[in-house]
Amino acid sequence: MxxxxxxxxxxxxxxxxxxxxxxxxxxxxxxxxxxxxxxxxxxxxxxxxxxxxxxxxxKQLLATAHAQLDRLTLTSRAFHHDGLATFCAELAELAGMEMVLPMNTGAEAVETALKTARKWGYRVKGVPEGRAKIVVMDGNFHGRTLTVVSFSDDPEATADYGPFTPGFVRVPYGDIEELRSAVDEDTVAVLFEPIQGEGGVIMPPPGFLRELRALCTDRNVLMIADEIQSGLGRTGRTFACDHEDVVPDVYLLGKALGGGILPVSAVVSRRDVLGVFRPGEHGSTFGGNPLACAVGTAVVRRLKEGDxxxxxxxxxxxxxxxxxxxxxxxxxxxxxxxxxxxxxxxxxxxxxxxxxxxxxxxxxxxxxxxxxxxxxxxxxxxxxxxxxxxxxxxxxxxxxxxx
Missing domain, CATH: 3.90.1150.10 (Aspartate Aminotransferase, domain 1)
Incomplete structure (x- = not known):
């Protein structure tokens, strides 16, 4: 029964x-x-x-977790631990990038990327303070935090949560011409999902990612790929962006990065992007903890095999x-x-x-x-x-x- x-x-x-x-x-x-x-x-x-x-x-991932549980589980980022540098270096190598900022949940990775894009816009691109804009897509799903739902068009995600965080411009998913019109001198990033998972596994038109890459390069705008669901093997390639041979400026990773054992997420990018952070400007008590790094490193090594x-x-x-x-x-x-x-x-x-x-x-x-x-x-x-x-x-x- x-x-x-x-x-x-x-x-x-x-x-x-x-x-x-x-x-x-x-x-x-x-x-x-x-x-x-x-x-x-x-x-x-x-x-x-x-x-x-x-x-x-x-079994391999569980054995890694069990072994780490017996050694060290948490230090906070107030101290170094012996797994953080290895995890970040190997994940950066897998993504063809230079730096990793580890967090816990996918939503935290998205929030971190939004802060990164704004800080990069002010410190590197030279956007006047308070004017940074980020372009997002209709039908998006990037998490449930207040800032993230501020640019959602799903009534269930937004009802009774206002007022919302400003600074976002939403355009139709996959429409490169609307994107061209939306990007201006104050735009610091375009945040997108290569495939919209929560939306129902929705894919953009063929060639859209390549056109988006060219647009972001031409306008000096960060191309931020939310591969939290689509990345790490799900689509038959390491990243969904790989299907169009496109490398974004920033990868957002999570979900599978924790091996189904614990929440692990990361923002992965170049040094000139993630290098905008100085000590004390962003952080997380559990982000990059020893247990997360041990499991995350095992996941990365499995994916490097390609099987x-x-x-x-x-x-x-x-x-x-x-x-x-x-x-x-x-x-x-x-x-x-x-x-x-x-x-x-x-x-x-x-x-x-x-x-x-x-x-x-x-x-x-x-x-x-x-x-x-x-x-x-x-x-x-x-x-x-x-x-x-x-x-x-x-x-x-x-x-x-x-x-």
Whole structure:
């Protein structure tokens, strides 16, 4: 007998209701599978919004964490520790950059990048004090902090949170001409997602990233790529920007950087950008802590091997083929790159489809009403991926029959 939504709500009475999770209570995880408190095995097709790219309970990453737990967990940045320089150097090398500013959550990385861009604008570009502008995109999702939601166009993210932080200009996602018009002498940065994950795995037009790179270079504006969800192997390349052979001025990384074990994020850039900070101007008690650096370094070393990126690309081809076979009368659009996909369903909400998938043994997440997001761990077996997509096809077919 499955727990009902009401039973779970009563059991979680002390938990603030800022989420509306599916009616399942997970107790264990291994690889691409989890087990709930009733012993049901479920295929995880969300992977913690890409935080679990390496799957649940990766033995190498856990061994690294356990070893570090026995040695040193926290010093604060008031002192050096023996893992920070290694983590920053190896992550910078992976990204082809020079410096790393480690933080904890993705939202903190975004906030840090916004502060970096403004400080760079005043100290390096020479923008008059108080006039720095940052261009952002419609449909963006960069976190939940007050400054970040100040430039969101999602009513759920903004309702009852004003007044908002000024200094942002929003343009249509993927529209290079609107971007050209928005960038002026006070613009210090363009913040964008190479693929909008929370928006439903939305991709810009082909060539947009290259045009954006050229525009930012021409106008002396920082190109800031939020690769918190799209980076670190998810799309079949180390970074989603790699698909257009584009290198931004700043990478924002998180989620998978913590190996599914703890929150780790980072701003990765050149020395002339991150070098604008002086001691005392920005910081974080837990940012770059020894445990985070140990796990983060292990993640970076795994990615340097390239096997996971190749696996995501190969299985991404399989996923695209399976998406194309979904019942056409139940689906209005599909979008995928690597092991990441958005499926727009007809006649049902994405939440309803996710609840149906849960009953069939698959975990997924909806977005913006009628979109289903799929992001299995990169270590998922092809057989399991095919099984999970088979359950999705069954659920969509059953929904059309019931309708």
């Amino acid at each position: 499955s727990l009902t939504d009401d039973e779970i709500t009563r059991a979680s009475a002390s938990v603030a209701h800022n989420y509306h999770p599916l009616p399942v209570v997970i107790a264990q995880g291994e690889g691409a599978w989890v087990t709930d408190v009733e012993g049901r095995r479920l295929l995880d097709m969300l992977a913690g919004y890409s935080a679990l790219n390496f799957g649940h309970g990766d 996971l990126q190749e696996r995501a690309a190969r299985l991404g081809t399989v996923l695209a083929e399976l998406l194309a076979e979904l019942p056409a009368d139940a689906v209005s659009a599909v979008r995928s790159r690597g092991l990441w996909a958005g499926v727009d369903v007809r006649g049902r909400s994405g939440r309803d489809v996710c609840e149906g998938l849960l009953r069939r043994g698959v975990l997924a997440k909806d977005a913006h009403g009628q979109t289903l997001r799929l992001a299995p761990p990169l270590i998922v077996e092809e057989e399991d991926l095919r099984w999970g997509m088979g359950r999705l096809a069954e659920e969509l077919t059953a929904g059309q029959a019931a309708g």
